[in-house]
Structure formats: structure tokens, C-alpha cells
Amino acid sequence: MFYRSDLFNGIMASTVFPSLADVFTEAILTEDIFQSLDQVSSRTMSETMEAVKGLNENDFLNQHVLSEEKAEVIIAGTVDSSIQELTQPDDLMIPLMWPNVYGDQGGETLVVEHESRDFSSEPENDSSCGGSDGSSPMISYSKVEVKTEPGLDEQRQAAPYLPVQAILSPYEEEELEDSYDAVIRHKKRRKSDAEYIADGRKRPGRKKGQTSSVYHLWEFIRDLLHDPKQRIIKWENEQEGIFRVVKSSEVAKQWGNMKKNREKMTYEKLSRSLRYSRKEGYFEDVPKDEGYPKKLCFKFGPKSHGWKRL
């Protein structure tokens, strides 16, 4: 059984290599991860990207597959499980590692070495990941060849009639946009892909759209709402993801504690972050004229997930 493995592959892969995310989600349906891995090799980047267009991380969860019954099969020794808990990479019971992700500069082929552990062969009462009874869990390895779009050079060679500017990498497109912004915003100039290649170096930093693993404000609020003991924040409409801050200063204080004991955190600052997160899609406007409070009332947005109970 590889449900959990597949689930988190979907999420984790989306941060490592976006085009793999839906492939591993498909594996949930086939119940055979390696069969699915074989399919990867016959799938092009453009086909994959077409398949995931319009999906967000929540779609990778395939919630209908993660019924309580199936989740219990995979979480050895854990009966009380929920989709909310499954959304945290830390909860991963079958660790998936990507020790080697490499490809040539042109992007023709990308090889992924992938390791998984099958806990179905371990005693049911062992809830740890380490095999405390001394038995060694099955470890599987697989290599996946992924066909990607031709590199920029190949694309440009194939279409010599187009100006170089017509075929740009995402970074080059961004740089072009930045060149307009720079006049107004005085942003620091970024090196182009070509400059990094010329230097024999890999472009540092995150890729655009790649999210970090830090604990986010929306996650903090989601987890607060799932805590039945707290009285500082409450649901207004759980199905719609609408909630209300009851004790603003206390919520700010707890958020400050969460972020390395920042004692200076205030509700004013927290609400600024919240408004900024709203702009980013983690929250959204509360519908007007539906009787919700005008103040201290917020709604989870399309980029947040795990707040709705199944």
C-alpha cells in the first residue's frame, strides 16, 4: 500500500519538480506506484503541465481516496487520523526522499532517483518510522526518466525565423518585466540564465512558485480553529471557511510566540500580514450582505487547505 507515499509525493513533488505532482497523484488511483512511475517516462512536460493546469495543492490531496478507512490502513498504530494531519510533510509516515535530481542544462531528460519504505511489512503496533523492533523495512528504489520540453537553445534552433526574445525562459520573462519595473522600483538587476550558465553555476535560490516549508499564518489560524480547547478564534461558517477572531490581542500574542517568541507582535501587525496573505490567495474577502461581522472576520482562500473537516 502506498497511499500516503503517493499523497505526499504529490505535494512534495510539486515543490521539487512541479510536473511530477499529478503523476504521483494518479498513482493513488492505480494503487501501484511503480506502474505509475513507468507511465512517467512516456509523458512529456507539456502533457503533464496541461493536466495540472488550474489545479492547486488541495487538488493533489485526492480527498476521496483518503477516506478514514484507507488512511487507517497505512498509518500503523494510528487510528485517529484526519486529512488535516495528513497535509503536513512532518506527518509523512513513508518518507520519500529525492537524493538526486539532476538533468542536463538543455532540459532534454531529467532523472529522478527515488526511495520509499514500505511499512506494510512492519508490525501493526509499531507507529514509529524507525523499525524499533529491529526489523528492517523494505526499501525500494526506482529511477524515472522524464521527458521534458526541449531546452531554450533547441527551441531557438528549431525556430530560427523567430527573434531570440520570442522564446524566453520563465526567468528571462520575469527579467523582461523587471526591466520595466526597474525604472519605477529601482529593483536590483538579476543575472540571466545565460550568465549563470556562462559562469558554470546553477541559479541559486527558489524557483518562482516554489513554496517554503515554514509555518504560515494561515496554517497557524487553521490549527487554532481545529483546537477545541481554545476560545480566541471561532468559526462563523466552517463549510465556507469563514472565521472570526474573538480575542485579537491573544491571537497576536500566540502568533508572536509561535514565531520565535516575538513579544512585539500586535493584532495590527498580524492583521497586516493577514491582508497581505489575502492578496496572495491564502485568505479572501468575506462575502458582504450575508450577515457576517464586518470586523475581525476572515475567510480562507484558494491557496489554503486542510481547514475543512471531512
Add this chain to the structure above:
DNA sequence: TCACGGTTTCCTGCTT
């Protein structure tokens, strides 16, 4: 090392 995401801080002006 450095680009990026996600805040954090400060601020002004507006609304309830």
C-alpha cells in the same frame, strides 16, 4: 551566495 516567499514594521488615511 543570493533570489524568493512570507511576513514584519511603520506609516497614513479611512471607517465603524
Add this chain to the structure above:
DNA sequence: GAAGCAGGAAACCGTG
């Protein structure tokens, strides 16, 4: 007048 909302601008900081 207090509390909260809205959003610009810039700094900060962890991450990859």
C-alpha cells in the same frame, strides 16, 4: 476617541 481596516513601502529572515 478607540479599534479596526486598507494598503504602500521597505526591511527582515528563513529557505532552497
